[in-house]
Every structure is written in structure tokens, then in C-alpha cells.
Amino acid sequence: MPTKVAINGAAGRMGQRLVALGCQDESLELVACFEYTGHPKFGKDAGEVAGVGELGLHLIEKTDEPYDAIIDFSVPEGAHAAVERAVAAKAALVMATTGLEDEHKAKIREAANVIPVVWAPSMSTTVNLTMKLCEIAGEALKDIPGGADVEILERHHRFKEDSPSGTALRFGELIADKMGITRHIHGREGRPGARPHDEIAYHAIRTGDNPGEHTIIFGLLGETIELTVRASNRDCYASGALQAAKFAAGKKPGLYNMNDVLGL
Numbered sequence: 001m002p003t004k005v006a007i008n009g010a011a012g013r014m015g016q017r018l019v020a021l022g023c024q025d026e027s028l029e030l031v032a033c034f035e036y037t038g039h040p041k042f043g044k045d046a047g048e049v050a051g052v053g054e055l056g057l058h059l060i061e062k063t064d065e066p067y068d069a070i071i072d073f074s075v076p077e078g079a080h081a082a083v084e085r086a087v088a089a090k091a092a093l094v095m096a097t098t099g100l101e102d103e104h105k106a107k108i109r110e111a112a113n114v115i116p117v118v119w120a121p122s123m124s125t126t127v128n129l130t131m132k133l134c135e136i137a138g139e140a141l142k143d144i145p146g147g148a149d150v151e152i153l154e155r156h157h158r159f160k161e162d163s164p165s166g167t168a169l170r171f172g173e174l175i176a177d178k179m180g181i182t183r184h185i186h187g188r189e190g191r192p193g194a195r196p197h198d199e200i201a202y203h204a205i206r207t208g209d210n211p212g213e214h215t216i217i218f219g220l221l222g223e224t225i226e227l228t229v230r231a232s233n234r235d236c237y238a239s240g241a242l243q244a245a246k247f248a249a250g251k252k253p254g255l256y257n258m259n260d261v262l263g264l
């Protein structure tokens with residue numbers, strides 16, 4: 001039986017790729033495409049909006065159709081609504097929206113007591129693999145003589161609303177845990193003085209239509225290692241999210257991540 005999937009934020013940049021890839025995947029069935037009622041394309045056919053032709057699925061606010069999983073790529077308020085929808089429908093939730101406030105995060109953790117939730121700032125295979133590599137690097141370099149300076153650069157499209165990216169913040173958390181770092185700073189200006197070793201600095205670049213790129217630098221005295229992971233388009237995130245929906249549907253309640261989905 002195909003997994004019945006609903007998409008929240010279906011007219012967005014990511015929502016459109018989920019519709020386009022989802023409608024070609026025989027192991028799932030798209031059953032609902034949710035959008036904010038104020039969206040200029042609200043009520044239109046989601047397939048036409050995504051550029052794949054009429055699917056007979058309109059951009060709607062609610063449905064009586066049952067679904068096994070809901071995927072959210074929207075905005076913090078939309079994410080909040082997706083959690084409520086998932087709990088009410090007893091469906092799995094794939095939470096991909098970034099820039100969430102603490103209250104939204106608490107709501108997601110609470111939902112994981114009653115439904116399966118896959119929650120990740122990046123659904124990309126190569127990003128999640130790079131996170132593993134950074135954990136190895138952090139562990140190996142934590143006590144290196146002279147210290148290792150960690151800086152995280154991220155580049156995204158000009159329309160991105162949150163900064164730094166959720167992915168950059170997750171890279172920082174994972175490395176900080178391995179290296180025992182507690183100080184996180186965002187950019188530098190003025191005369192901050194010599195760089196202390198016990199900080200991670202984030203730098204966010206916003207240009208054009210960049211679908212996402214992260215570079216993690218471990219700078220030592222005498223040598224440097226940089227890990228870069230780069231998306232060519234958004235399909236790496238969309239296909240990861242569809243895989244996560246199939247993974248989570250029917251699982252027991254709990255919080256899962258993309259390592260669980262991808263077997264990393």
C-alpha cells in the first residue's frame with residue numbers, strides 16, 4: 001500500500017519540489033497540499049503550481065482525507081499548524097522548517113510522545129554525512145596542541161528568512177559537543193581582539209538563488225581542514241523528506257533524525 005502523504009507549505013520553493021517528486025513516486029500517494037489561505041495561488045491545482053500539470057489536488061487549508069504522514073516546509077507559524085494537524089490525524093510528522101522559536105520546538109518534542117516525528121534542519125544525504133565527518137574531526141582535534149579554530153560559513157538564496165541556517169547551527173552544536181565549546185558568535189566587527197579557541201563563529205552569506213552550501217573550517221597552526229557540502233538544486237532536500245515520510249509512517253511515537261532514516 002502506498003504511504004499517504006500530505007504536504008504543508010505546498011506552494012513554496014520546497015513544497016513545489018515535493019509535489020513534483022512525490023507525484024512520480026509509486027510508493028507514495030499525495031493526498032493533501034496545504035497552504036496559507038492568503039497565498040496568491042491558494043485554491044489552485046498544486047501540480048500546476050509546481051509545473052508538473054494538473055493533479056486534481058488543490059492548495060487547501062483542511063481535508064477529511066486520511067494521511068499517514070505530513071511533511072512541513074513552511075514558516076514557524078505553519079510548522080506549528082503542521083504539528084497540530086499531525087497529532088489530530090495521528091499521522092507521522094516530517095519537520096523540515098528552520099528558524100523555529102523555543103515554543104515551537106517544545107511543541108514538536110511534546111508531539112513526539114504521541115506520534116513519530118522526523119526532525120532535521122537538512123534532509124540531504126550529503127549534509128547529514130558531513131555532520132558525521134565533522135563529529136569525527138571535532139573529536140580528533142579537541143585537544144590538539146595550539147588549538148583548532150572552528151568557523152562555519154553558509155551561503156543561501158536571497159529569499160531565505162532565517163539566519164544563520166538551521167543546518168549551520170546544527171553543525172555548530174554537534175562540533176561544540178565533541179570539543180567542549182560553549183561560546184557561539186555570529187560574525188565579527190570592530191576590534192574583538194585575538195580569537196579565543198573556545199568559540200564557534202558563524203557567517204551567513206545571502207546571494208541570488210543559491211540552494212544551500214556549508215563550509216566547516218577547522219583551522220590549526222600550520223594547517224587547515226575545510227569540509228564543504230553543496231546542493232546543486234533543492235531535490236536533495238525534497239527526496240530526503242519523502243524518504244523520511246515513508247520511514248516514519250507507522251513507526252512508534254518518538255523523535256527520529258535523518259541518521260535513522262538514512263541508516264548513517
Ligand SMILES: NC(=O)c1ccc[n+]([C@@H]2O[C@H](COP(=O)([O-])OP(=O)(O)OC[C@H]3O[C@@H](n4cnc5c(N)ncnc54)[C@H](O)[C@@H]3O)[C@@H](O)[C@H]2O)c1
Nearest residue numbers: 009011012013014036073074078096097098121122123237
Ligand atoms: N530541512 C531541510 O532539508 C530544508 C531544506 C530547505 C528548506 N528548509 C526550510 O524549509 C522552510 C521553507 O523553505 P522554502 O524555501 O520552501 O520557503 P518558501 O517561503 O518558498 O515556502 C514556504 C511556504 O509556506 C507557506 N506558508 C506560510 N504560512 C503557512 C501556514 N500557516 N500553513 C501552511 N503553509 C504556510 C508559504 O505561503 C510558502 O508557500 C524554511 O524554514 C527553510 O529553511 C529546510
Ligand SMILES: O=C(O)C1=N[C@H](C(=O)O)CCC1
Nearest residue numbers: 098121122160165166167212
Ligand atoms: O533554502 C533554505 O532555506 C534552506 N534552509 C535549510 C537550513 O536553514 O538549514 C537547509 C537548506 C536550504
